[in-house]
Amino acid sequence: MTDLNKLSLAEARDKLRAKDVTSVELTEACLAAIDKADALNAFVHKTPEIALQQAKAADARLAQGNAPSMCGLPVGIKDLFCTKGVPSQAASRILEGFTPEYESTVSGNLFNAGSVMLGKLNMDEFAMGSSNETSCYGNAVNPWRRGDDDTALTPGGSSGGSASAVAADLCLAATGTDTGGSIRQPAAFTGTVGIKPTYGRCSRWGVVAFASSLDQAGPMTKTVRDAAIMLETMCGHDAKDSTSADIPVPDFESMLTGDIKGKKIGIPKEYHMDGIPAEIDKLWEDGRAMLKDAGAEIVDISLPHTKYALPAYYVIAPAEASSNLARYDGVRYGHRAKLEAGDGITEMYEKTRAEGFGAEVQRRVMIGTYVLSAGFYDAYYNRARRVRTLIKKDFDDVFAAGIDAILTPATPSAAFGLGEMTDADPVKMYLNDVFTVTVNLAGLPGISVPTGLDAQGLPLGLQLIGRPWEEGDLLNTAYALEKAAGFVAKPGKWW
Template structure:
């Protein structure tokens, strides 16, 4: 039998095997996670706990496993990011404007996991409407990274926007979590917390029932402790959904079966444009080491050029706010969520204005205003249309490289290790630079994965990113698996919470 205190530390693969052998039950696993969650409020990861739902699902999963008809995710306790609509459970996207919203339907992705027998422990913290790189824009307050720098008690960011998901997985509060990635919101927090984060090809995971930020960029994916777990959970999340017009009607292969670790003869591209001025030496050294690991495993390294990379951040920060301003127009205090208190004589215009002014946080307002500006009549061509053209060029850069035989591209995941919460930036653009290595992948609709690959001088985790060909998540996961094996990253945060 496995000790109760160790159950939440299991990976999905270990838990699945233990459940099948009868070494533990889903109820025991779930109780261990619920106890860990209750002891970790200081991390701010879980914002709506659902213990009754969790234990009901765990009991059902145990019965299903006994009957011998259970998929891989059956009985596995997970956390769900707060922008996946979950039936009867608060789904606020970490915003005051969705206060009190309990959807009467289930998002396709959380529904797929539920149908596979996964156990929902609760909803996870995030940046408001997924807008942020540090989880500091949430109505619930900050999520906190379980890692601390050597000999420091300073609270660090778990990254954003899927900060609660990253913190919960790294602190062993759940075995895995769902995240969403619009410009790096799965991969950057995964890198900051020493876990694996997979952003699938655009269209691989249904967006139906997920609160939208930027519809042409958003993509759900798994956040897990290992690459094998990302393969198992990713497969359960992906697949065609007729309710989402952007969902791809493509078969989802058995990703776990593709994890051979054999990458001999694979060509790994190293893009010259990602060598940024002022890149910290530790990030550059880690990137170099990652390339050597892949070469030692039998891959061929090739210097490649992605010439339009330097335009990716400005294009992203025109397109994403433009789509956000139109997606967020529906939050007006009329049908659901928060409505501001009105004075005598206030009409519908005042209700809209007061509700939106009061209900949205500062970062969301900033992006809605930027988005409304770039879509306005005089500026549409100058900004929005030009950004769309740049996006097409960025996608073409990748198409050319893949057509020349490159199988995957290796880059850093983030420009630094996790930084302090509350760090003052003179300018919001400095915070946006966190997405410098990740936004190109969203603009081009490609799959990307962040794999923990080492620690910096202060003992904080650093991640490397692999970018794959469209629809070839299985091949990408296998390359990531080879890198994970070579890196041998097993460090865990010291428990202080």
């Protein structure tokens, strides 16, 4: 059977159960697709030997019956997740040569369920970026193109390799992480589905830290059903992560009824921003109509502190990054600069960090160190934390008033060309996160669903924001939106 790599997780799972295919066959199809897709630069550490070994073990487990849903399904792992015995670099030179002796909890959960790891995926360095242009491996490339134009486009960031690989059918699904939109924005740019669960739903243990109070892992998949299947396996309480929630994980897939009659969907007026492209506005309007036709009640709401979210985020996230990245000093692991005669420990730290960190990471570390410094801590960091509390209260008030989910655009544009924004003011790049950062600041679940194409044939996504811990309900609303939108477009193969 050909094109096994084009199957969704649900389709592949059902074929494995029916013994129509084996995990080895699925894995070989994906490995063949990966080997022909170097132009996308999505996979940066290929692990075919591990994949085939895991696939054979999965087939043996499937033969015994009663295997978990993810058993035998080939996936890609973002380079931010530590994987035992496999390079885990967070796309940074400073972690060159680092091979962990332990497994992140999330990847461990997937492997315990019988999932197959095809390799590690490209990303922005330390997950800092919105276009996958800060990676030490070079840019990941979006499989989509603008009509007949062969300009290389961004797959979004920071989970750009994950988004590119799923959209190009190199793997059936992939892990991503989301600190300010790094799952949802790339999903929107590539016509895939990406969910950031409630903060604390997935363990952060073994995931290289960017901003500890914002980071959250989640799945990037071809469909909403696939997101439900994979998320359930990734979730769960972990005593090794003090922020992991000890809350039962429901069967998310069983909650996908598509029935949203009587659900109240909020439309925040603050997301109607100046300069928003007409295509994004129309997509949002169409999304409202689709949900209304499905039986939901559309309610205009206000989230008054939205305009302060981006500045608050770009104080809090760099501050936490500055603290987290202090450990990369050339002493214990990773890159260490070559020293000259007379150099002491100060010169070793300075040279190592200057060589190891890219420009964007250096920029954020310096901003973070500045806002945490004496004299500025209250003016910037504490003020940003107070704003964060107000943003969370906005959402709490709206949900307390009976709103079940909130519909917004996922991104302010379709995918842009690689290099088109990097030479400009960095703030322009940061504006890509304008619709997504509020969700991280408030710790809420959010999902991006592909719902249309722009005039140049590029995918566009809508975001749904849910109540805390109610991913099942959010996925069901997303499922209804996905069914109504009927998005089935795929990128034309050029790579």
